[in-house]
Amino acid sequence: MSKIIKNLKQFSTSNDRFEGAHLLCPGCAHSIIVRELLNCTDDNLVIANATGCLEVCTAVYPHTSWDASWIHIGFENAATAATGAEAMYKTLKKKGRLKDPDKPVKFVAFGGDGATYDIGFQFLSGAVERGHDFTYVCLDNEVYANTGGQRSSSTPRGSSTTTTPAGKVSYGNKKYKKDIVAIMAAHGAPYVAQVAPNKWKDMVKKYQKALATEGPVFINAMSACTTEWKFPADQTIDVSDLGTDSLVFPLYEIENGSKLTITYRPKNIVPVRDYLGVQGRFKHLFKKENEHIITQMQKDVDKRWEMLQRREEAGV
Amino acid sequence: MAEKLQLQEVEVWDGNMAFAQAMRQAQIDVVAAYPITPSTPTVHGYAQFLADGYIDGEFVLVESEHAAMSGCVGAAAAGGRVATATSSQGFALMIEVLYQASGMRLPIVLGLVNRALASPLNVNGDHSDMYLGRDAGWIMIDAFNAQEAYDLMLMGFKIGEDLSVRLPVMVNQDGFITSHTAQNVKPFSDEDAYNFIGEYKEVNPMLDFCKPVTYGAQTEEDWHFEFKARQQKALMDSLGVIKDTFAQFEKLSGRSYNPVESYMMEDAKVAIVALGSTVESAIQAAKNLREEEGIKAGVVALRVIRPFPLLEVKEALKDVKAVATLDRSAPGGTLGMLFNEISAALYQNDNRPIINNYIYGLGGRDMTQENLKEIFRDIKRNADEGRLVTPLQQFSGLRGPKLSFFN
Numbered sequence: 001m002s003k004i005i006k007n008l009k010q011f012s013t014s015n016d017r018f019e020g021a022h023l024l025c026p027g028c029a030h031s032i033i034v035r036e037l038l039n040c041t042d043d044n045l046v047i048a049n050a051t052g053c054l055e056v057c058t059a060v061y062p063h064t065s066w067d068a069s070w071i072h073i074g075f076e077n078a079a080t081a082a083t084g085a086e087a088m089y090k091t092l093k094k095k096g097r098l099k100d101p102d103k104p105v106k107f108v109a110f111g112g113d114g115a116t117y118d119i120g121f122q123f124l125s126g127a128v129e130r131g132h133d134f135t136y137v138c139l140d141n142e143v144y145a146n147t148g149g150q151r152s153s154s155t156p157r158g159s160s161t162t163t164t165p166a167g168k169v170s171y172g173n174k175k176y177k178k179d180i181v182a183i184m185a186a187h188g189a190p191y192v193a194q195v196a197p198n199k200w201k202d203m204v205k206k207y208q209k210a211l212a213t214e215g216p217v218f219i220n221a222m223s224a225c226t227t228e229w230k231f232p233a234d235q236t237i238d239v240s241d242l243g244t245d246s247l248v249f250p251l252y253e254i255e256n257g258s259k260l261t262i263t264y265r266p267k268n269i270v271p272v273r274d275y276l277g278v279q280g281r282f283k284h285l286f287k288k289e290n291e292h293i294i295t296q297m298q299k300d301v302d303k304r305w306e307m308l309q310r311r312e313e314a315g316v
Numbered sequence: 317m318a319e320k321l322q323l324q325e326v327e328v329w330d331g332n333m334a335f336a337q338a339m340r341q342a343q344i345d346v347v348a349a350y351p352i353t354p355s356t357p358t359v360h361g362y363a364q365f366l367a368d369g370y371i372d373g374e375f376v377l378v379e380s381e382h383a384a385m386s387g388c389v390g391a392a393a394a395g396g397r398v399a400t401a402t403s404s405q406g407f408a409l410m411i412e413v414l415y416q417a418s419g420m421r422l423p424i425v426l427g428l429v430n431r432a433l434a435s436p437l438n439v440n441g442d443h444s445d446m447y448l449g450r451d452a453g454w455i456m457i458d459a460f461n462a463q464e465a466y467d468l469m470l471m472g473f474k475i476g477e478d479l480s481v482r483l484p485v486m487v488n489q490d491g492f493i494t495s496h497t498a499q500n501v502k503p504f505s506d507e508d509a510y511n512f513i514g515e516y517k518e519v520n521p522m523l524d525f526c527k528p529v530t531y532g533a534q535t536e537e538d539w540h541f542e543f544k545a546r547q548q549k550a551l552m553d554s555l556g557v558i559k560d561t562f563a564q565f566e567k568l569s570g571r572s573y574n575p576v577e578s579y580m581m582e583d584a585k586v587a588i589v590a591l592g593s594t595v596e597s598a599i600q601a602a603k604n605l606r607e608e609e610g611i612k613a614g615v616v617a618l619r620v621i622r623p624f625p626l627l628e629v630k631e632a633l634k635d636v637k638a639v640a641t642l643d644r645s646a647p648g649g650t651l652g653m654l655f656n657e658i659s660a661a662l663y664q665n666d667n668r669p670i671i672n673n674y675i676y677g678l679g680g681r682d683m684t685q686e687n688l689k690e691i692f693r694d695i696k697r698n699a700d701e702g703r704l705v706t707p708l709q710q711f712s713g714l715r716g717p718k719l720s721f722f723n
Binding site: 062066080094095126 | 345373374382387389392395416522525526528529531532534535536
């Protein structure tokens, strides 16, 4: 059952199944993204967590931040852990061995972009193809933050990371960010969406839709990383606002592999350079010789926004 | 509800069908599997039972063996009976998760149909995969023929799920020689088989929401050592449960199993120690040599590989003068695993026999009667001379010039 949540106060006072006591960095967006998912439903939850910041910061024995059934196996297999548990649930339901057969159970997997775009991509693809009833949430901070800021296939072009540092002859990462949302939609998953924690109502609405959907759901969540994006810890939401309002992170959803709906249209679209300018990882792009990267990024963002709008209009 | 299958008193099954039938009778809740030769027919058999209405559990067809074991871990932690089967490269791919399964103390049963590891690629039977898993914290049991594959697969569930054990169990059989050779197998009725294993007993299931659990937490230098020590204790203690299970099984079936199997060892002066289908070949060679050449030959085989039955090995070989350890896995720059471990056990005895090592049968190379007889004759010379007159390690059945090491 979805909860009815009208305002932030109501939300902040609901029962926490993700406890505030954890080791995530001050200003980390992960906890906002995760807490809102756990708090937007009264259903029982089985959560699988890939190795990464969220996992190492929330389950250090003898402590746990999870007041829900939770499992971590490895870096790559959160989707498979969740769907293995979901298969067991189906069997036990069929065999009449569930303790509380009438209460719905939801299966959720969390993984970072390294776990999702890279090492766990095959596992995610397999789990979605098999049609398990579960929701996968990618905490996309565009970098291997837990291991010290190496590039992943989600890292945007021009970002300085520890394995693609900006230097005298380099503007940082030269590859383009993988379009994971399109790839997961192409699997034919009934529901795929992109969310951001600063647009919390949009995020909760999508979570509730995801949990109510029968079958596999993929959600890509922008997770601003104070440590690796290099901005002050008290500016997570401001940076996230610039991410969504510059359309670097457009918010939209795709149903049944094709029906695309844009769920947030900024009243005032801000230039991409404003979003880049507040983050240390893009600092070097503002040197004269690298300005062309910013120009190209703006063009790419404009082009994708155009594409999303056309797809929405066309209903394909 | 799944239908029962009426079985004959004696069925003609290969080792894979023996695995599949035992898995069906165990009423497994979730099987997550991925195809690989030569274990694939286990999964084919299981799929056909499902298609014909003999199975109620879920059958999850994952995209890799790593995912197969990952799915098994997720399912087992959720709370129910779980199994899979694999071989070789597939087993190598799931190694990471094998450690996680045992670390989380999940009683998953894995049917491992032994096959060589590439490179060069090879689909035939040797024990490279089995050896790769020997530090993974699993109970490891070895079947030498199809009947034993059936029996030990049934017992695997009972042993692993025992409340004092709660560890995953690997049941091995030889690729092709056992897995694809039809043999007579005496099965139980579905009721007797299931009643022997018993209902699955849940321990900290994720699907009990009154008591949420955290599986796979992180421990660093403050706790990791204690966890691993407890795991080792549980694995070592499981030998008692294994013996009890063997005893209960014998009562029901009349078929006897021991952690260490001894054949013609009452008066043996020389003995081969081996695993897998080679055990039966070595028994035949020993019989013939006793008749033809008067060599008092015997055979000792590890039924239980992990936990290593050190005391039973010591006892089984206490009166022999020379021992040959036969390892069917490339030793990677040292002596074979059986040589090292059997030596460790025999070093505890006052009378230490002369022991040497043979690497054989890699990639499915036949272990012939002549090879085995040659080995028995070798160690008879060692016994007669009272010292090692053969190389410490030799390759048996290799074409070309003789190859030996540690000379």
